[in-house]
Amino acid sequence: MIKHFYLWICASAILLSTCGDNSHEASEQYEKAVKLFEAGQYESARNAIDSIEQLYPKAFKQIKEGMLLLCKVKQKESERNLLYIDSVLKVRRSELEAAKKAFRFEKDAKYQTEGNYVYNKLPKQEAITRSQLKVLVTENGQMQLASVYYGSAPLKHSSIRVTLPDKSKAETLAIGYDGANNYRFSNDGKYTEIVTYKDGQCSAVASLIADNTDKAITLTYLGGSRYTLVLDRLTREAVKATRDLYNLMRSVDDLSREYQLNVRTLELADKQVMQLEKQQAEK
Structure with a gap:
């Protein structure tokens, strides 16, 4: 009986030793993390720190040291990110200011709370006298296309399609008649319709035009009676310049938020x- 009890004690001691805090192995893993941190390999240092708690859950001392080291990793990562973002942001802001020189800023203080950037080469038009595709970027960075119809019979259109000579095409989303983004009126026997498409509603159409300014592009009004016209070179050029300005504005905004x-x-x-x-100092 005593012999069996002695054997049980020895077995228990062995079992306890294998289930200890593994402080030596945990310390080695922590030192590995420190070396990676000092070498600027922050992602690898993170992984090494995380593995301490995963592999040695009872190594409380090393786990706490790892928590402090992880915070220092976050410090260095953020400092590095700030330096990089700041350098890129300066370049993008400079590019944006240069791009804005090709645009005029329009805002009717009486009716508008937000102004628009309109391509300089596009003529200023007080009255609508022809069917056309308009394009602009708001001062807050939203790109908009507007399909304008002017004719002797109503179309009641709600979307548009652009088609290349090789039959490649893109369409806007359909905008239901609401008297705002889609509105119509008649005057002296002439019918005018204007449908405005914002950002994601017109992205595919804007991209197809901007990427193919050297090609003949057909614009088709959809949703009611069909009507087509060929986009002139100036309109194609304006869409590309406006899309580029929009992308720069969005890039600056994204980088600013990231900063x-x-x-x-x-x-x-x-x-x-x-x-x-x-x-740690208080202990």
């Missing part, structure tokens, strides 16, 4: 590092 996100991430990481270092 602010990294600023907030860095501020949070700074606070976490201070708190964790204070906690």
